[in-house]
Structures are given as C-alpha cells and as structure tokens.
Amino acid sequence: MGKISVGILGATGAIGEMYRKLLSFHPHFQVRFMSASKQKIGDSLDGLGLENVEDIYKAKQLGVELVFSCLDTQTALIMEPLWGETSLVISSSSAFRDRNRLILPEINGGKVLGRTKGIFAKSNCTLHPIALILKELIAFEIVHATATTLQAVSGAGRQGLAAIDVLDNVIPFIEGEEEKILEELHILFEQNIPLNITCCRVPVYDGHMVSLEVQLKKPFIVDEIHHALKKVPWIEILEQKDRPQPRLDKDRGNGMHVCVGRIRKGANNTVQLVALTHNRVRGAAGTGIKIAEIAYGFTQPGA
C-alpha cells in the first residue's frame, strides 16, 4: 500500500516546521501539499512549491486526503471548514475546540477512529501535562488543583515575542491561555475539576513546564502517586532531584512524554510535582500525527 498523501496548512510556522520534520520519516504519511501566507506562495520548501491555502482543488488533484492545519485561529476559522468538507483536518489552532471536535488522544482519541473528513482539534499544548496527570489522580478524589506554567517562547509562534521583551525576563501573562485550559479541561473530563492556573512565558526555546499542586480527598503516601503515574506509558518519572529540565528532557519519548519530577507531599493532603512537555511535539505536531494515526487505524486509541 502506498503512503497516504497529506497537506500542511501553515507549513512555514513554528508548528508547520515540526510537522515537516516528523512527517519526513513517517511510515504511512507523505507530504504532497504545503501552504503559507500570500507573500510566500511559490517559494520552495523541502522540494515542494508553497501553495495558496485556498487551493483545495490543487490538493485534491495531488490526492491529498489528510490535512494538518497549523494556521492562526482567525485564518483557521475560515479555511478549516472548507478543507473539512472533503478531507480529514487535524487542527492545532483553537478555532474549533468544542465538545465534538476537541481531542487529547490518550483521553478521548476514540472519537476520530475511522473518520475520513471533518475537523478535529488537538487540545491546548499546556493542557497535556495537566490533564494527563489529573486523569491518574482522579482515583484519589481531587479536591482542587493549582498550576503555574513556565511556557517556552516557541509556543507563541514565529511572530510571537520580540527577543528584547523576553530575554532576561519572565512575563506572567499569556493572552487567553488560562481561559482555554480551563474550558478544555472541562470538555475533556465532562466534569468540573476546580483548577487555579497562572500562565507565564519564560526565555526557553522549546518545552513547557508546569508546577502542579493537587489537593486530594483520599489520604495517600507519595509512593502510591509514584506508582499510579509510573504505570502510564506516556508519563516518565525522573528520579533526579533537579529534573525535569527543558534543555535536557523535552525530547524524551521522541518528544511525546510527559516528564514528571519532584513528586512530594505538601500540607493538607496535597501532592506537589513538576511536569514538562515538548510544546511543539507532544503539544502540537506529535499529537496531531497520533490523532491521524488513530483515525486510520495505525495506532490504537489510548495507546
């Protein structure tokens, strides 16, 4: 069987670049169509000419049936429904993260199984470590959780932040990020998990870190939390006292692992820990590809 022809919308951005890298050695998917903004149409990238994002007809002629969208939200709102009429669109943007289309594959990946068209949106990049850890703590009855994030600059995209604003600095605000995380957490778990969250931008290139504190109802010892997290294939516990660190650990599990360290017990039956994920792999392109693999039956939902 030949490879499935895919398109990347927004191939020149921070996430498009990661899709190109990961798809360059994918066993089942082959990139045949790439788009960028109007100024770059015709430029050459990885041996293909950059196309107009509106040229769905050209993509169809090339046999494209699967599309990874890395567009900004405003462009995605217009373009993704048009592509979704005839193709399966896996979106990195927040344009369509609603109850029917929001996917975090290890939680609700079964939704895409066998789908050949329509839009599915991977969840917010920073939500991945938070949701995947909270999922394992539900058995201990969560009273409430508090998260403080330290998010990499690549999370803001190519045009995101001027170096002069972020170098030697921490910016304790990311427009709309806290709201998205709370809303998507609620959609994913179909229940209200009380979460207080503060999102900060830090001068790290790739790798979002989260300090997470979760008050539990059930009394626990740290070993039980350790055990509950350790059995999950996509969670990797780092035993060294000063890990995880973005520079050293973001690529673990080919960038798909949630790296967890500093698991300890705090006041009032609270578990405290630090988690790290690669925002452009686990938080975007790696997960987008995993969603597509589930749709085509190459990967099992929840695997």
Ligand SMILES: NC(=O)c1ccc[n+]([C@@H]2O[C@H](COP(=O)([O-])OP(=O)(O)OC[C@H]3O[C@@H](n4cnc5c(N)ncnc54)[C@H](OP(=O)(O)O)[C@@H]3O)[C@@H](O)[C@H]2O)c1
């Ligand atoms: N960065 C992350 O870590 C991350 C993580 C999760 C989700 N996301 C989401 O993923 C999406 C892409 O993020 P990014 O960081 O890759 O953004 P980015 O670096 O700004 O890239 C945006 C892409 O969209 C293209 N584009 C912009 N305006 C366009 C238009 N009017 N028509 C057609 N194409 C247009 C750009 O082309 P040009 O190069 O020609 O401008 C570029 O290829 C966003 O929705 C973002 O919120 C990002």
